[in-house]
Amino acid sequence: MSDTLNIVCPHCHAVNRVPAARLAQEPNCGKCHQPLFTAHPVALTATTFAKHVERSDIPVLVDFWAPWCGPCKMMAPQFEQAARLLEPRVRLAKVDTEAEQVLGAQYGIRSIPTLALFSGGREIARQPGAMGAQDIVRWVQSHLR
Ligand SMILES: [Zn+2]
Numbered sequence: 001m002s003d004t005l006n007i008v009c010p011h012c013h014a015v016n017r018v019p020a021a022r023l024a025q026e027p028n029c030g031k032c033h034q035p036l037f038t039a040h041p042v043a044l045t046a047t048t049f050a051k052h053v054e055r056s057d058i059p060v061l062v063d064f065w066a067p068w069c070g071p072c073k074m075m076a077p078q079f080e081q082a083a084r085l086l087e088p089r090v091r092l093a094k095v096d097t098e099a100e101q102v103l104g105a106q107y108g109i110r111s112i113p114t115l116a117l118f119s120g121g122r123e124i125a126r127q128p129g130a131m132g133a134q135d136i137v138r139w140v141q142s143h144l145r
Contacts, residue, residue: 003021004018004020005019005020005023005058006055006056007023007088009031010040011032013051016029016030018036023089024088037088039080039084040083041083042091042094043093043096044062045095046100046103049095049103052091052093058088058089058090059090059091059117059140060092060093061092061093062095063092063093063094064103064114064115064116065095065112066096066112067096069113071112071130078132078136079094079133082133082140085137097109110128113129114128115128115131115139117143119144125143
């Protein structure tokens with residue numbers, strides 16, 4: 001791990017350079033001055049998705065979901081809890097595949113919910129189906145070792 005990491009702000013989507021040692025010290029965005037980590041998944045759209053996935057030096061875990069999907073709603077609080085457990089090592093994000101159909105098609109999402117883990121701009125793992133918070137954390141950690 002390098003000494004300075006690119007962290008994309010979940011509020012204004014500016015790319016911040018943060019010393020690795022300061023990651024856990026609740027750093028704020030240099031542009032909008034809001035916290036870079038909020039313990040909540042960030043909702044991404046077609047315009048912000050690539051920036052987070054391609055510019056973040058930390059892995060990005062994306063929950064592809066839709067408002068009409070019952071299992072997605074059941075998993076939402078579990079995903080929130082996973083954000084509290086995984087930040088600031090991992091950025092958690094959500095993509096509403098009904099509002100962002102281009103993203104769903106681009107990544108070939110066939111069933112929801114689907115979790116996809118990105119690292120260095122590339123998808124390194126994918127898991128369809130709802131999971132509990134502890135299982136999400138275990139699944140992510142198994143792919144980051
Ligand atoms: Zn910001």
